[in-house]
Amino acid sequence: MEDPDLIPARNPFPAGIDERLSAQLAFLAEADKLKTILRASPLAAADRRENDAEHSWHLALMVALLAEYADEPIDIGHTVTLVVVHDLVEIYAGDSPVYDAASRLDQREREEAAADRLFPMLPDDQARELRALWEEFEAGETPESRFAKAVDRLEPMLLNWFNEGGTWRMPGASLDKVRARAAGVTAGSSTLGAATEALIDEGVQRGWVRGVPGADSAEDVEGAPRVEP
Amino acid sequence: MEDPDLIPARNPFPAGIDERLSAQLAFLAEADKLKTILRASPLAAADRRENDAEHSWHLALMVALLAEYADEPIDIGHTVTLVVVHDLVEIYAGDSPVYDAASRLDQREREEAAADRLFPMLPDDQARELRALWEEFEAGETPESRFAKAVDRLEPMLLNWFNEGGTWRMPGASLDKVRARAAGVTAGSSTLGAATEALIDEGVQRGWVRGVPGADSAEDVEGAPRVEP
Numbered sequence: 001m002e003d004p005d006l007i008p009a010r011n012p013f014p015a016g017i018d019e020r021l022s023a024q025l026a027f028l029a030e031a032d033k034l035k036t037i038l039r040a041s042p043l044a045a046a047d048r049r050e051n052d053a054e055h056s057w058h059l060a061l062m063v064a065l066l067a068e069y070a071d072e073p074i075d076i077g078h079t080v081t082l083v084v085v086h087d088l089v090e091i092y093a094g095d096s097p098v099y100d101a102a103s104r105l106d107q108r109e110r111e112e113a114a115a116d117r118l119f120p121m122l123p124d125d126q127a128r129e130l131r132a133l134w135e136e137f138e139a140g141e142t143p144e145s146r147f148a149k150a151v152d153r154l155e156p157m158l159l160n161w162f163n164e165g166g167t168w169r170m171p172g173a174s175l176d177k178v179r180a181r182a183a184g185v186t187a188g189s190s191t192l193g194a195a196t197e198a199l200i201d202e203g204v205q206r207g208w209v210r211g212v213p214g215a216d217s218a219e220d221v222e223g224a225p226r227v228e229p
Numbered sequence: 230m231e232d233p234d235l236i237p238a239r240n241p242f243p244a245g246i247d248e249r250l251s252a253q254l255a256f257l258a259e260a261d262k263l264k265t266i267l268r269a270s271p272l273a274a275a276d277r278r279e280n281d282a283e284h285s286w287h288l289a290l291m292v293a294l295l296a297e298y299a300d301e302p303i304d305i306g307h308t309v310t311l312v313v314v315h316d317l318v319e320i321y322a323g324d325s326p327v328y329d330a331a332s333r334l335d336q337r338e339r340e341e342a343a344a345d346r347l348f349p350m351l352p353d354d355q356a357r358e359l360r361a362l363w364e365e366f367e368a369g370e371t372p373e374s375r376f377a378k379a380v381d382r383l384e385p386m387l388l389n390w391f392n393e394g395g396t397w398r399m400p401g402a403s404l405d406k407v408r409a410r411a412a413g414v415t416a417g418s419s420t421l422g423a424a425t426e427a428l429i430d431e432g433v434q435r436g437w438v439r440g441v442p443g444a445d446s447a448e449d450v451e452g453a454p455r456v457e458p
Contacts, residue, residue, distance in 0.1 A: 007273050014430070014431045016423070016424075024295060025387060028294065028295075028387060031287070031290060032388070035274055036274050044261040045236060045265050046264065053282070053287065054264045057283070060313045062257055064310050065355060066257075077306015080289070080310065081293050081306075085293070122294070161242075161258075162236055162239055195245075198242075198246055201243070
């Protein structure tokens with residue numbers, strides 16, 4: 001605990017707690033910081049932005065309730081674990097809003113550096129295990145990680161639906177970019193992808209999403225643009 | 230959606246989303262309110278109280294990392310699901326701080342009424358499933374629910390450790406009541422229970438917990454009371 005910025009360094013555990021458990025509790029104390037990392041998404045239930053810990057909990061509940069829509073068989077417990085750990089690196093790397101192109105440029109480097117700093121606080125076996133879970137989520141090459149990513153893309157769409165567009169109205173957002181996020185839902189679940197498209201289509205009708213379908217770049221469109229059927 | 234206080238009633242989903250999925254998404258939108266239910270516990274990472282959604286996420290991470298300490302074999306995925314859903318009824322019933330005796334008097338009635346209102350928003354099969362998960366957690370009679378309760382008791386102790394006692398300093402708290410919560414940790418994990426006792430013992434030495442061991446009622450003790458070895 002040489003780093004004074006670490007939460008566990010503020011008050012070392014009593015000597016009666018052995019080294020392995022102390023390391024695990026230290027990591028869990030440091031993980032408290034995820035509750036302070038704000039996302040771009042507004043809550044549906046209050047007039048403030050969502051934090052990463054709340055978001056991760058919401059995804060876990062979505063996995064439990066929506067697993068029937070996964071396009072491939074998934075291990076629900078493993079998928080829940082993926083979403084619980086998927087944003088931990090943002091404790092040091094910060095959130096990289098999807099419609100903020102600048103923040104996405106060096107996102108991978110920042111998150112790799114954060115993983116190098118964060119996971120080794122754990123005992124070696126669990127450090128490797130959590131790193132592997134994070135890498136699995138990021139790669140999105142297993143049925144579980146595809147579904148985890150699907151709910152990660154869907155959840156902010158659901159919040160946007162109750163916020164007159166929410167992040168769809170951010171300066172960097174456009175219909176093409178919003179549809180690209182919906183494609184990430186479809187990659188794990190065609191049913192949830194179709195539902196997401198239905199929300200977006202209605203959002204376009206209401207003027208909540210800028211740009212016209214098929215355009216290569218965002219156009220600032222006043223009011224609700226007409227949409228091809 | 231006859232109740233205008235329901236989040237999903239604010240903006241019904243497009244007709245293209247079928248009835249079952251609409252009910253599930255409506256429940257998930259209403260569940261956003263868990264992010265607004267404040268607990269008594271202070272965060273370790275910021276100067277504010279924790280909310281139920283953050284707390285539930287933290288428990289899920291604790292289950293994933295501390296499952297090796299369960300005194301009986303547990304299904305980790307099932308245990309994570311228990312902690313993800315265990316506080317949902319507080320959306321309507323509110324939090325009942327453990328050291329606030331008045332709020333605990335009618336807690337069970339309030340939470341039963343909340344369950345009757347909340348879970349039927351889901352399709353019948355999932356309404357029954359979530360109710361059963363909540364009842365399982367509350368009863369604490371399975372290995373998974375005993376371990377879920379253990380981390381539910383341990384997590385605020387960990388936050389208190391980084392807040393010079395935190396809720397241990399609440400007016401209604403006393404050493405006997407704090408030790409009773411630690412017994413709930415021990416019931417699921419003797420190792421985590423012993424670690425919790427070590428935190429409390431040190432907290433007593435520092436004057437963070439009122440009352441002397443073995444006393445039947447809380448005594449207001451100034452400074453650090455002496456403790457039997």
